[in-house]
Amino acid sequence: NAGVMQNPRHLVRRRGQEARLRCSPMKGHSHVYWYRQLPEEGLKFMVYLQKENIIDESGMPKERFSAEFPKEGPSILRIQQVVRGDSAAYFCASSPVGRATGELFFGEGSRLTVL
Amino acid sequence: GESVGLHLPTLSVQEGDNSIINCAYSNSASDYFIWYKQESGKGPQFIIDIRSNMDKRQGQRVTVLLNKTVKHLSLQIAATQPGDSAVYFCAENNGNNRLAFGKGNQVVVIP
Numbered sequence: 001n002a003g004v005m006q007n008p009r010h011l012v013r014r015r016g017q018e019a020r021l022r023c024s025p026m027k028g029h030s031h032v033y034w035y036r037q038l039p040e041e042g043l044k045f046m047v048y049l050q051k052e053n054i055i056d057e058s059g060m061p062k063e064r065f066s067a068e069f070p071k072e073g074p075s076i077l078r079i080q081q082v083v084r085g086d087s088a089a090y091f092c093a094s095s096p097v098g099r100a101t102g103e104l105f106f107g108e109g110s111r112l113t114v115l
Numbered sequence: 116g117e118s119v120g121l122h123l124p125t126l127s128v129q130e131g132d133n134s135i136i137n138c139a140y141s142n143s144a145s146d147y148f149i150w151y152k153q154e155s156g157k158g159p160q161f162i163i164d165i166r167s168n169m170d171k172r173q174g175q176r177v178t179v180l181l182n183k184t185v186k187h188l189s190l191q192i193a194a195t196q197p198g199d200s201a202v203y204f205c206a207e208n209n210g211n212n213r214l215a216f217g218k219g220n221q222v223v224v225i226p
Contacts (some may be wrong), residue, residue: 045213
């Protein structure tokens, strides 16, 4: 049973370009969460999605960031017109149910570097 | 403990000794707390959790203590091993699995 799969593991973009990060949840999980981690800090919640629905986007920046979790395929975190401050590790997690199970299963992360 | 600038508080512990990592949380309404371990270049890994109606919970070599009066959480690791070297984060669940992570504590195990 494969874990949460994220790709790319490393992504380099120049300022103004777009970054797309993909996340395939664990098999049987329909709840996906995106978190961002700056160097030597804890993870910050961004967004919680179920298939085709955004449940909670209270941690998403109001501009340039969007997320989706289509009926088929992986969840996508999209960052438009990236700036240096977007450089971070972006982690995806999944769970089988949306209630507070505690045991979110995290992927290995996608590390975005903006030049 | 609190991080200072960009440096994580670090606990250096001799292999075989016990480790204690502390965490202060902010939301008195939180009812669910989790400890995660993160190794360099990897994602967080679940260690143990505890609900607010408990004050202690034990796992394999780990114990979590919760003091709601002072909003304090601790993780005890028995007989620390080299594989325990990592950054440890406490997190509180603010609903919808919207976890609020602490700043982390680096544990370095000295062989």
